[in-house]
């Protein structure tokens with residue numbers, strides 16, 4: 001059967017939250033775990049929109065807490081798919097905090113989530129192919145291939161010989 005094709009735009013998600021006293025870490029800042037929960041929901045929406053079915057979080061990479069988020073600030077989460085593999089997808093999520101008094105926004109966080117689509121029997125299912133359109137989407141698509149090789153290598157799910165994107169990336173660095 002021919003594999004369905006989808007664009008990045010079809011599954012992008014923007015979500016907003018406000019930091020309430022119950023979300024804090026005792027210092028007036030948002031707890032990291034609460035932010036990860038919101039990020040997981042936002043990224044999960046993108047994965048479900050792309051796959052058209054239930055998806056589970058298989059892993060999270062490169063979570064950077066770059067700037068604390070204060071109680072009372074608005075948290076803006078923005079997720080999009082970078083690449084669909086066979087049954088898994090890499091979803092990138094970026095987070096900004098908005099100061100309601102000034103309206104200013106600052107980048108606080110970025111992470112890469114891997115989701116796997118599961119059928120009714122709980123087994124992984126092939127997801128639609130992602131067709132990157134803009135130059136930026138094409139770059140994110142290529143970079144996601146390198147990151148996938150890297151994460152599967154580090155988790156000992158593949159051997160170096162089965163990491164072509166990472167090998168090509170390392171060759172580029174060596175020859176530059």
Ligand SMILES: CC(C)(COP(=O)(O)OP(=O)(O)OC[C@H]1O[C@@H](n2cnc3c(N)ncnc32)[C@H](O)[C@@H]1OP(=O)(O)O)[C@@H](O)C(=O)NCCC(=O)NCCS
Nearest residue numbers: 056057058059085086087088089114116124151152155157
């Ligand atoms: C994710 C899960 C479905 C993978 O099951 P599995 O038996 O390893 O399945 P497979 O070996 O067929 O792998 C399926 C896909 O997941 C990917 N994958 C599995 N573990 C991964 C990991 N830790 N990181 C990134 N990708 C992973 C594989 O590369 C494969 O991708 P592909 O089909 O696009 O090539 C299974 O480990 C699971 O159910 N984990 C728990 C998920 C969960 O409960 N999440 C919420 C946490 S509270």
